[in-house]
Structures are given as C-alpha cells and as structure tokens.
Amino acid sequence: MCDQWKEEFEYAVQVARAAGAVIRKAGECEIKVQTKSCAVDLVTQTDDRVEKIIIGSLKEQFGEGTHCFIGEESVSKGKPCVFTDKPTWIIDPVDGTTNFVHGFPFVAVSIAFAVNKKLEFGVVYSCIEDKMYKARKGHGAFCDDEQIQVSDVKDINKSIIISEHGTDRSPEKVSKIFSTMQKILRIPVHGLRGSGTAATNMCLVACGASEAFFEIGIHCWDIAAGVVIVREAGGILLDVDGGEFDLMSRRMVSANNKTIADRIIKEIEIFEVVRDDAEI
Numbered sequence: 001m002c003d004q005w006k007e008e009f010e011y012a013v014q015v016a017r018a019a020g021a022v023i024r025k026a027g028e029c030e031i032k033v034q035t036k037s038c039a040v041d042l043v044t045q046t047d048d049r050v051e052k053i054i055i056g057s058l059k060e061q062f063g064e065g066t067h068c069f070i071g072e073e074s075v076s077k078g079k080p081c082v083f084t085d086k087p088t089w090i091i092d093p094v095d096g097t098t099n100f101v102h103g104f105p106f107v108a109v110s111i112a113f114a115v116n117k118k119l120e121f122g123v124v125y126s127c128i129e130d131k132m133y134k135a136r137k138g139h140g141a142f143c144d145d146e147q148i149q150v151s152d153v154k155d156i157n158k159s160i161i162i163s164e165h166g167t168d169r170s171p172e173k174v175s176k177i178f179s180t181m182q183k184i185l186r187i188p189v190h191g192l193r194g195s196g197t198a199a200t201n202m203c204l205v206a207c208g209a210s211e212a213f214f215e216i217g218i219h220c221w222d223i224a225a226g227v228v229i230v231r232e233a234g235g236i237l238l239d240v241d242g243g244e245f246d247l248m249s250r251r252m253v254s255a256n257n258k259t260i261a262d263r264i265i266k267e268i269e270i271f272e273v274v275r276d277d278a279e280i
C-alpha cells in the first residue's frame with residue numbers, strides 16, 4: 001500500500017525528462033510566439049507540442065478511461081478545468097514560457113498526480129539547468145538523487161523571499177503587487193527574487209535557497225507538483241490570508257516554516273482572481 005503510485009511516479013520522471021529534452025532542442029531553433037489572454041501572456045508551438053507528448057504518453061501507459069488530465073494548454077483551448085476524485089494528472093508542459101521565448105535560462109516541466117483531490121506526487125524538471133526535482137507523499141523530496149530540505153531560518157530579516165508579478169497588468173493589481181513587495185523589502189529581508197517559473201520557485205524553497213515563495217494569480221498547473229516537493233522537504237503551504245491552502249484558488253504562500261509564512265502574510269495585499277475551477 002505504501003508503494004502505491006510508485007509506477008506512475010517513476011514514469012512521470014521519465015516523461016518529464018523526455019519533455020525537457022524536446023524543450024531544450026526547440027530553444028535552439030526560431031521560436032514562433034503567440035499570445036493568449038493578453039499581450040504579455042505568451043505561448044509557443046512548443047507548449048502545445050510538449051503537452052500533447054506528455055498527455056499522449058501518460059494515456060498510452062495508464063489507459064485513457066481511468067485517469068483525468070488538467071493541462072495548461074488544453075484548458076486555454078477551452079477544456080474545462082474540473083478537479084474530481086479520480087486519479088488526475090496536472091500538467092504544465094513549459095512553466096516559464098516567457099523565459100523560454102527570451103532564452104532566460106529557467107524553464108520547467110511540471111507534472112503532478114492527485115487522487116481524491118489529494119496530491120500524491122510531483123515532478124519538476126528544470127530542463128535548462130538539467131535538475132530533476134521530485135517528491136512522492138511520505139517519501140521525501142529529492143533534487144536528482146539527493147534528498148532536499150527547506151531552510152531552518154526563522155528570522156525574517158535573514159530570509160530571501162520569492163514572488164512574481166504574473167501577466168495581469170491592470171493598474172490596481174500591479175500596484176498591489178509592488179506595494180506588497182515594497183513592504184516585504186522594508187521589513188527588511190535579505191532579498192527578493194523571482195526565477196520566472198513558479199514550479200522552479202517552489203523547488204528553490206524546497207531546497208533551502210529561499211525561505212518563501214508567494215503569488216496571487218498562479219494556476220494549479222504552475223504549482224501542483226511544487227506543492228508536494230515543498231511539503232516533502234518539510235515546508236508548508238498556506239493561503240495568502242493565512243487560511244488553508246486551496247490548489248484551485250490561484251493564491252499561495254509556500255514557506256520553510258509557519259513563522260516565516262505568517263510574517264509574509266501580514267504584508268500581502270490581496271486582490272481578486274477567478275478560481276481555476278470557476279464555471280465560466
């Protein structure tokens with residue numbers, strides 16, 4: 001029983017590695033860029049192609065009927081984002097599409113697996129750095145073959161905090177995001193960072209390079225795999241108001257411990273976002 005989902009986990013690692021190789025290769029050629037929700041929400045043929053490769057191989061391996069799939073590009077093409085109790089794969093084929101387009105060297109493949117709406121494992125392949133982060137519930141978190149752990153810093157003044165500004169540039173949201181960042185900088189913290197991929201940001205918390213990453217506006221596919229990796233590395237997940245973390249809410253604080261999370265939460269200026277599972 002304790003080895004349940006081991007086969008799926010190991011296969012996800014293989015698929016993520018193969019997907020990462022496709023992304024690296026595509027980055028060597030000319031990249032054709034299109035936009036989705038707005039002028040700065042970028043997508044490329046590689047995002048589509050890699051999602052098809054990942055979902056195709058998972059369906060072939062585990063059968064189409066029993067498993068469900070939530071993939072960033074399928075949802076952006078109109079597939080409903082419905083999270084049920086069935087075994088569900090949650091996939092971001094290219095997390096950090098803007099980085100990919102610009103050759104900014106942080107791009108990740110993110111694959112998570114949930115059953116009964118509980119995340120069982122997560123795989124984040126940071127494919128330019130060639131680092132494979134992975135975790136299965138109850139089995140620890142790893143970067144390649146080394147077990148990783150969150151930092152033990154409790155003093156916010158000795159922390160590095162990660163956040164991102166996303167693609168919604170409405171004046172009210174941008175001003176809240178930057179007001180929050182100013183307040184956090186002034187605590188003061190040692191530094192504020194952002195890699196341009198939420199999945200990688202979470203792995204940076206999991207391996208102790210940063211004490212916390214928070215964002216409002218991320219999607220479930222950006223963070224689902226990272227959630228398991230942070231938890232298994234000893235970290236915590238909370239909502240931006242300090243309540244329980246909800247994968248579909250598009251709001252998240254991941255941190256090494258509750259002291260750091262609570263201190264960050266005090267400064268976050270919350271704004272409204274539409275849930276991933278909202279009926280449109």
Ligand SMILES: O=P([O-])([O-])O[C@@H]1[C@H](O)[C@H](O)[C@@H](O)[C@H](O)[C@H]1O
Pocket residue numbers: 072092094095096097098164165166167195196197198199215217218219222
């Ligand atoms: O679009 P994408 O590159 O897959 O994902 C984005 C990245 O994770 C970015 O770091 C985060 O700030 C955005 O909220 C995400 O949408």
Ligand SMILES: [Mg+2]
Pocket residue numbers: 072092094095096198221222
């Ligand atoms: Mg993403």
